[in-house]
Amino acid sequence: MPTGLKYDSMTLMKTLSRSHWILRKHAPLMVGLFLTVYFSYHIVYGARSFTQLRALEAEVALRDQELFEVRSDREMQESKVRMMRPGSLSRDLLEERARVVLGYKRSDEFLLLGN
Secondary structure, rough: OOOOOOOOOHHHHHHHHHHHHHHHHHHHHHHHHHHHHHHHHHHHHOOOOHHHHHHHHHHHHHHHHHHHHHHHHHHHHHHHHHOOOHHOOOHHHHHHHHHHHOOOOOOOOOOOOOO
């Protein structure tokens, strides 16, 4: 047996046995801690996380606003079309459209050209 060894085989076996017992005792705790950290990270930053949910909610709100604007514009256009039908012809609308399309104006009016 070499004389330079600090521990003999019996002490080494006791130390290994004790560290194995400590690992076995704390293994469920370490696995639970790992799973908690893993799932917490993915809840906050994953593909289906709360941050992604907030981004999608913001996009839905933006699309709802666009939908509202498009619907109101469509309703306005449909209203103008209804007023141009033969049964419900509006004289003011007819005059306005004739002036725009044909370029008519009265002598006391000014023509403002837009972009």
